[in-house]
Amino acid sequence: xxxxxxxxxxxxxxxxxxxxxxxxxxxxxxxxxxxxxxxxxxxxxxxxxxxxxxxxxxxxxxxxxxxxxxxxxxxxxxxxxxxxxxxxxxxxxxxxxxxxxxxxxxxxxxxxxxxxxxxxxxxxxxxxxxxxxxxxxxxxxxxxxxxxxxxxxxxxxxxxxxxxxxxxxx
Amino acid sequence: xxxxxxxxxxxxxxxxxxxxxxxxxxxxxxxxxxxxxxxxxxxxxxxxxxxxxxxxxxxxxxxxxxxxxxxxxxxxxxxxxxxxxxxxxxxxxxxxxxxxxxxxxxxxxxxxxxxxxxxxxxxxxxxxxxxxxxxxxxxxxxxxxxxxxxxxxxxxxxxxxxxxxxxxxxxxxxxxxxxxxxxxxxxxxxxxxxxxxxxxxxxxxxxxxxxxxxxxxxxxxxxxxxxxxxxxxxxxxxxxxxxxxxxxxxxxxxxxxxxxxxxxxxxxxxxxxxxxxxxxxxxxxxxxxxxxxxxxxxxxxxxxxxxxxxxxxxxxxxxxxxxxxxxxxxxxxxxxxxxxxxxxxxxxxxxxxxxxxxxxxxxxxxxxxxxxxxxxxxxxxxxxxxxxxxxxxxxxxxxxxxxxxxxxxxxxxxxxxxxxxxxxxxxxxxxxxxxxxxxxxxxxxxxxxxxxxxxxxxxxxxxxxxxxxxxxxxxxxxxxxxxxxxxxxxxxxxxxxxxxxxxxxxxxxxxxxxxxxxxxxxxxxxxxxxxxxxxxxxxxxxxxxxxxxxxxxxxxxxxxxxxxxxxxxxxxxxxxxxxxxxxxxxxxxxxxxxxxxxxxxxxxxxxxxxxxxxxxxxxxxxxxxxxxxxx
Numbered sequence: 001x002x003x004x005x006x007x008x009x010x011x012x013x014x015x016x017x018x019x020x021x022x023x024x025x026x027x028x029x030x031x032x033x034x035x036x037x038x039x040x041x042x043x044x045x046x047x048x049x050x051x052x053x054x055x056x057x058x059x060x061x062x063x064x065x066x067x068x069x070x071x072x073x074x075x076x077x078x079x080x081x082x083x084x085x086x087x088x089x090x091x092x093x094x095x096x097x098x099x100x101x102x103x104x105x106x107x108x109x110x111x112x113x114x115x116x117x118x119x120x121x122x123x124x125x126x127x128x129x130x131x132x133x134x135x136x137x138x139x140x141x142x143x144x145x146x147x148x149x150x151x152x153x154x155x156x157x158x159x160x161x162x163x164x165x166x167x168x169x170x
Numbered sequence: 171x172x173x174x175x176x177x178x179x180x181x182x183x184x185x186x187x188x189x190x191x192x193x194x195x196x197x198x199x200x201x202x203x204x205x206x207x208x209x210x211x212x213x214x215x216x217x218x219x220x221x222x223x224x225x226x227x228x229x230x231x232x233x234x235x236x237x238x239x240x241x242x243x244x245x246x247x248x249x250x251x252x253x254x255x256x257x258x259x260x261x262x263x264x265x266x267x268x269x270x271x272x273x274x275x276x277x278x279x280x281x282x283x284x285x286x287x288x289x290x291x292x293x294x295x296x297x298x299x300x301x302x303x304x305x306x307x308x309x310x311x312x313x314x315x316x317x318x319x320x321x322x323x324x325x326x327x328x329x330x331x332x333x334x335x336x337x338x339x340x341x342x343x344x345x346x347x348x349x350x351x352x353x354x355x356x357x358x359x360x361x362x363x364x365x366x367x368x369x370x371x372x373x374x375x376x377x378x379x380x381x382x383x384x385x386x387x388x389x390x391x392x393x394x395x396x397x398x399x400x401x402x403x404x405x406x407x408x409x410x411x412x413x414x415x416x417x418x419x420x421x422x423x424x425x426x427x428x429x430x431x432x433x434x435x436x437x438x439x440x441x442x443x444x445x446x447x448x449x450x451x452x453x454x455x456x457x458x459x460x461x462x463x464x465x466x467x468x469x470x471x472x473x474x475x476x477x478x479x480x481x482x483x484x485x486x487x488x489x490x491x492x493x494x495x496x497x498x499x500x501x502x503x504x505x506x507x508x509x510x511x512x513x514x515x516x517x518x519x520x521x522x523x524x525x526x527x528x529x530x531x532x533x534x535x536x537x538x539x540x541x542x543x544x545x546x547x548x549x550x551x552x553x554x555x556x557x558x559x560x561x562x563x564x565x566x567x568x569x570x571x572x573x574x575x576x577x578x579x580x581x582x583x584x585x586x587x588x589x590x591x592x593x594x595x596x597x598x599x600x601x602x603x604x605x606x607x608x609x610x611x612x613x614x615x616x617x618x619x620x621x622x623x624x625x626x627x628x629x630x631x632x633x634x635x636x637x638x639x640x641x642x643x644x645x646x647x648x649x650x651x652x653x654x655x656x657x658x659x660x661x662x663x664x665x666x667x668x669x670x671x672x673x674x675x676x677x678x679x680x681x682x683x684x685x686x687x688x689x690x691x692x693x694x695x696x697x698x699x700x701x702x703x704x705x706x707x708x709x710x711x712x713x714x715x716x717x718x719x720x721x722x723x724x725x726x727x728x729x730x731x732x733x734x735x736x737x738x739x740x741x742x743x744x745x746x747x748x749x750x751x752x753x754x755x756x757x758x759x760x761x762x763x764x765x766x767x768x769x770x771x772x773x774x775x776x777x778x779x780x781x782x783x784x785x786x787x788x789x790x791x792x793x794x795x796x797x798x799x800x801x
Contacts, residue, residue: 040530041504041511057505084782102561104432105489142511147488150508151792155484158790159782 022068026050028134029066029073036142057149060165064141071129073141077122080164085157089123090116092152096144107144112137114144208739210695222264227396231361231389232259234399238365240265241405242373244319245289245663248279248654252296253323255389260292268657268696270650273300275686277307278650279657281316285468286611286633286655287664288444290372292319297383298337305344306644308379312348313642314467315440315499317377319368320345326386327356341383350378358391363401366408373409376499376521377444413445413538414520416545420535424494424516425549427533428458431492431514433558435480437507437794440466441497441519447540448472448632451496453547459555461562463487465498465794465801467640470629470665474796475607482628483565484508484792489558494518497539500641501528502801508792518542573625576786581748586776589622589705590786591748596703597626599755600675609672611659613638615648616679618780619705621789623677624797632665633658638678640799645678646685649702652676653689656698673699673762681710683731690768694739699762701755702740702770704731709777728774735770746774 033052037045042054050066065074079089093114097107107114111131116123125145129137153161161167224240225233232255239247240263247267249257261267270276273295280293295301301322311318322341329335342352351371353364368380396402428434438451448471455462455478462472463480474481487508494516495501501524516533517525525534535542573594580588601607608630614623615638629635636655638648655674662670683704693700711723732742741761743754751773758769780788791797 036511039532043504059503060505102489139512143488146505146511147508150505151485151488153790154508155790155792159788161790 022071025068025071025132025134026066029064029138032135032138033064033142057146058165058167062145070126073127073129073137075125075127075141075145077119078125078145079116079123081121082123082160085153085160086116086118086123088156089148089152092148093125096147105143105147107140112140114141208694214695223262224264225259225262228392228394230255230259231358231384231391231393232256233262234361234393235365235384235389236260236263236265238362238369238405239263239292239319242369243290244292245287246280246283246291246654246657246661247294248276248283248291248657249273249294249321250276250296250300252300253294253321253384253389256321256323256384257294266657266661268653268692270653270692271688272686273303274305274307275647275650275653275689275692277304277318277320278310278647278686279654279689281307281311281314281318281647282613282636282651282654283658283663284311284316284318284654285314285636285651287658287666288446288633289664290317290319290369291654292321294321296337297322297324297341298339301339301341301383302344305348307647307650308345308381309348310640310642310644310647311379313500314640315377316379316467317372317444318379319372320349320379320381322381322383323389324354324383324385328387342381345379345381348379349381350376352381354383355385355388358388358393359398359400361388361391362399363408366401366405369405370409373411376441376519376524413541414536416518416535416537416542418545420533421542421545421549423533424535424546425551427492427514427516428460428494428550429553432555433461433490433561434458434492434494434555435461435463435487435490436494436496437498438462438464438466438472438496439498439500439794440468441499441539442466442471442543443468443497443632445497445538445540446632447496447543450540450543450547452476454543454550457547458550458553459559460494461486461490461558463794464629464796465798466500467637468633468635469637469796470634471632473630474628475630477559478562480562480565481795482569483562484795484797485568486562486565487792487795489561492516495529496543498801499524500801502793503528506801507794569625576622576625576789579785583779584747586779587745587748587751587773588779589619589775592619592703592705592751592773593622593626595752596623596675596677596755597628599752599759601628601630608634609669610634611655611666611669611672611674612636613648613652613655613674613676615639615645615651615677616682616705617643617645617710618707618788619677619679620799621791621797624791624799625789627796629796631668637799641801643799645682648676648678648682649686649689649693652678652700652702653692653698656693656700657696660698673701673759676700676702678702678704679710680704680706680708680725680729680731687731687734688738690735690740690770691738693768697766698768699766700768701758701762702735702768703755703773704770705773705775706731707775707777707779724777730772732770732772735768740768740770741765743769743771744774745771 036042042056044055046053052064056062113128127141236259247260250273277293280291283291342354371380461478461480488510493513496518514532517531518535522536576590577594580590600610613636659666659674708727709724732744735742745751745754762769
């Protein structure tokens, strides 16, 4: 595998064990994510089978798992201890598919369905891919998470970010 | 003059050159008898009315330096006593000078002056305590990339390491990491040469503070003629006003990127202001329907009223597919600006060494911001992006709707005044009342209060809004900034020329007031028409007002900062309920305009407004745009 600029971006290749029933899909997922690392959006990136770990917003670690069985992109426990914001977070997610949202930012339900599941007291984001366009799905999912943090949480829930994500207090 | 004392300085105060006749200030609360009425000593207006007295050889070191300052166009000096040879000489040269109550606040005054004029100003203090009192505000100026000239006297080199007398301090190591250039002047013969170093650093590239300290052997040396000074040339020969121009191929590439983009946006930051590129910016934006969002320590280089402004359209930022940073000296990290993960990034900056830091870029252009925008205006074709413009407008409307909701909710609190009420009504007064919306220059300071104020404050022309806590987050300098901004507006310097003489508005919190509140006296002394709004919530720090540590965050309640203003020669208003704010604001503005005095409006809030369950509560922010202050 050629590394080149990826090394400079902190990209590492990880576990290569056979894991996926959908090698083409996971390769597509990997390619899109790796490109974010090449562009410096992620400051580090490692693939471990169907699990991808990367350093992203505010230099924090993020994880995305590809669930081949469900054809889903999963961000495990992306919102820990969401008690104060759970209702609003679910509202935000619904708003991302709303008709009044610009088309280029609207989640098309025919191409992807997004939901939160609650596991061990945290919200996991599940993006189920419909139609098989994994490149589009990864981009949509990444931008959904991006918007959730830099717009929704940053603007509406600064205290949650302070408490759960160690964002500076003053 | 080498033995100048504080007493000597005061009797020589006639050298002060700040403009404006002043008279006695009466205070309604100073009722201890007519002989005790607060008044200006005659010496002050007399001094202010004296003509300049430029030096000629034989000159002392301080005079030589002052001459350089005059030749280089130093716009103002804000100082406290100390470094006497230098500050008196600068004053004698006819450069506007102001003497305040603390060096820290005067340092902030110089910073505020620069942030709304783009001109270079200086601050000065004595060698030890005076200099170290400036430190917080030098750091704030450094974070804001302010071309601030920091001056301080120093002990004689011959006394190094002896602790002879008082005020032994090694200044240069103290400002390391918070300046662009610094020098302790050692060789008197190189005084002129190093003065040129200082102005070269201040006037070229990305600005930051420059710190010179003057040992006794330098400021006190007498030069009989120019033969005793090295590099004593016309100042135009020791630096250039040439600017780096962009690579035409890169401008062409950017033009292509813009042509292909559906939703391009320019982040117009500090460098746009300092390079005075606002006309070129407007031309580029209008030619190709490029949105513009502001960031930086001052706002207004792209009007919030423009149809392409995204400064009050935070929810649209995530839609941009091409982000062009212009003069963004303080770079955000990934996640700090609300752009999408797929946006392409271009950076236009005079410093190639900084391009690519924090945010990897798709295209870098090394150039003076103005030169790059002018070149770009020729390279791009006309394009209309109606859908993008409509999205900006919808986002703006949504943002105003949110603000309106905050305001209506806040009106429900009647036992104190909520920041949303203050912010909305101030906004109504400044932009939707009798005043021209471009008229009033505002210093947006404080911490919690600023999170509301920034949502409602607008900027319609360059230098209209000074973003107090920008990047360094210092809440204390606000009255210092306000004094400097008031001086700039009273003199009509740079972009303030059209608004010369109008009152300004400063905003701070009760915590911030503590650091620079004595400068109300300086405002009164110089007859500065400042409406100073203090949000008084009886507390500071992040809301954590219960438990054993609570006492460390709480003040005595209902403190009367308004009465302090009156006791210092200004006027005061005390507002405790929502309906009292607007009438108090109108009175304050009228008094400031008519009587040329500062008026403090003490707005009685309560700490509980920030606590959970008290909607709208402690607000977050989206950057860049009107809410930005981190970057």
